[in-house]
Amino acid sequence: MKTSLLHCTLVALLGLAAGCKPSHRVSYNHALISFDPGEGWKRLDIPVELPVCSPRLMGKAGLINVLLLAEFTDLKKAASYLQTSFSSNAKALPDTFKQEDFNTESGLTGIHVSYSAQSPKSSTPDSRSHSFVTHNRRGQCVSVSYITSPTAESPAVIEAIQKTLRVE
Numbered sequence: 001m002k003t004s005l006l007h008c009t010l011v012a013l014l015g016l017a018a019g020c021k022p023s024h025r026v027s028y029n030h031a032l033i034s035f036d037p038g039e040g041w042k043r044l045d046i047p048v049e050l051p052v053c054s055p056r057l058m059g060k061a062g063l064i065n066v067l068l069l070a071e072f073t074d075l076k077k078a079a080s081y082l083q084t085s086f087s088s089n090a091k092a093l094p095d096t097f098k099q100e101d102f103n104t105e106s107g108l109t110g111i112h113v114s115y116s117a118q119s120p121k122s123s124t125p126d127s128r129s130h131s132f133v134t135h136n137r138r139g140q141c142v143s144v145s146y147i148t149s150p151t152a153e154s155p156a157v158i159e160a161i162q163k164t165l166r167v168e
Contacts, residue, residue, distance in 0.1 A: 023036060024036050024037060024038055024039060024041065025164070026041075026043065026055065026057065027168055028053045028054075028055075028066045028142075028168075029053075029168075030050060030053045030054075030068055031053045031066050031067075031068045031136055031142045032136035032137050032138060032140075032142075032167055032168050033066070033134070033136055033142050033144070033165060033166065033167055033168055034165075034166060034168050035144060035160070035161050035164045035165040035166070036160060036164040037057060037059075037064060037157055037160050037161060038156060038157060038160045040059045040060060040061065041057040041058065041059040041064070042057065042058045042059060043055045043056075043057060044056040044057070044058055050068055050070070051067045051068045051069060051070070052065060052066070052067060053065075053066040053067065053068055060152060061148055061152050061153070061154040061157050062146055062147050062148030062149070062152055062153070062154075062157070063146075063147045063148070064144065064145065064146050064147075064157075064161075065144075065145045065147070066142065066143070066144050066145070067142065067143040067145065068136075068140065068142055069081070069082075069133070069140065069141040069142060069143060070140045070141075072140070072141040073135075073139050073140060073141065074141075075109070075110065075111050075133055075134070075135070075141060076111065078111075078133050078141035078143070079099055079111040079113050079131075079133045082113050082131050082133065082143060083097055083099065083113055083115075086113070086115055086129065089117065091117040091118055091119055091120075091127070092115055092116075092117050093115065093116045093117060093118055093125060096114075096115045096116040096125070097113070097114070097115045098112075098113070098114050098115070099111055099112070099113050100112050102132065102162045104134070104162060104163060104164065104165045104166060105163050105164065105166075106164075106165070106166035106167070108134045108135065108165060108166060108167065109134065110132055110133050110134035110135075110162075110165070111132075111133045111134075112130065112131070112132055112133075112162065113130070113131045113133065114128065114129060114130045114131070115128075115129055116128055116129075116150070117129065124150075125150055126149060126150070127147065127148070127149055127150075128147070128148050128149065128150055128153050129145065129146070129147050130145070130146040130147075130148075130158055130161075131143045131144070131145045131146075132144040132145075132146075132161050132162060132165060134165060135167070136167055136168075137167040137168070144161055144165060146158065146161060
């Protein structure tokens with residue numbers, strides 16, 4: 001018993017010494033993707049209807065949703081579709097839309113669509129939206145959406161999604 005406890009302790013210490021970080025990877029079975037958004041996210045496993053996939057993630061830095069855009073196989077068309085649907089939101093600020101390519105550590109390519117929104121009661125933008133559009137292993141487009149406020153927006157979350165997104 002003491003020997004196995006000693007082995008477990010040694011393995012844990014070696015892991016800490018080697019700089020191993022705990023994984024916070026979340027898998028989306030319907031979308032066939034996963035990513036690690038980092039610490040501080042509460043997982044909400046709630047029933048949803050496609051194109052929305054479960055779980056949803058909620059934290060101090062905002063909300064993360066995943067959409068399966070099964071009718072799209074072309075990234076540019078999927079990104080344009082999302083931007084058009086976002087543009088129809090009266091709160092969206094047209095001059096804040098950006099689209100930029102990204103690559104993940106696993107070799108996926110994608111398009112990052114972002115914009116700011118402002119409610120009629122506010123004099124400054126009060127929300128930020130980031131959608132990371134890529135392919136799943138079936139070739140369908142998938143969007144990881146990170147919605148936040150300008151004050152809570154986290155570059156670390158954006159980077160984590162872009163770097164760790166992979167197909168499952």
